[in-house]
Amino acid sequence: QQQVKQSPQSLIVQKGGIPIINCAYENTAFDYFPWYQQFPGKGPALLIAIRPDVSEKKEGRFTISFNKSAKQFSLHIMDSQPGDSATYFCAASRDSGGYQKVTFGTGTKLQVIP
């Protein structure tokens, strides 16, 4: 199974709140889990990534939590700001003979209200 399930589809939070986006996968061969941020009219930009041997990774206000046994991972945005309003994609990838086979979630549209 190559699917990556992402929820919620959309999310509205107040400034300063902590939006949480969840993803689940089936294929245990995945060995790299990136998150991408996309603004309207732009390409997805790599935000933060984690490997399955780590349970948590923080970069600035962004944190990935990873639960290998449950095959789930999530993105938390601390002290969210209106500038964080964007669409967020989780992904899972594995090495496939050199190239990275990446499976993307369907995206979460986040709106942070001032």
Place this chain on the structure above:
Amino acid sequence: DAGITQSPRHKVTETGTPVTLRCHQTENHRYMYWYRQDPGHGLRLIHYSYGVKDTDKGEVSDGYSVSRSKTEDFLLTLESATSSQTSVYFCAIQGTTTYEQYFGPGTRLTVT
């Protein structure tokens, strides 16, 4: 932006016409990818390349072909465009020392 440009950025074409989209990179990366992005589907891989003249199919390759005659250029061709190919197309490169993929700015294609 990882030195990736895409052209054109917007295109409107009629059903049945051929269309070629171009991806250009300036950093000599070996692996290049073409994705399409559609609401409710995320990004789906069309084709990828692992070197000059070396390409392979992704999960949604029907109706598309690619070519890579130079390291820096990866072309995506719709031989006979259909309305179902209306989408936003993104090119990506794979970092040389990491697993990350970096995306270009995209091409919005409308097939009428």
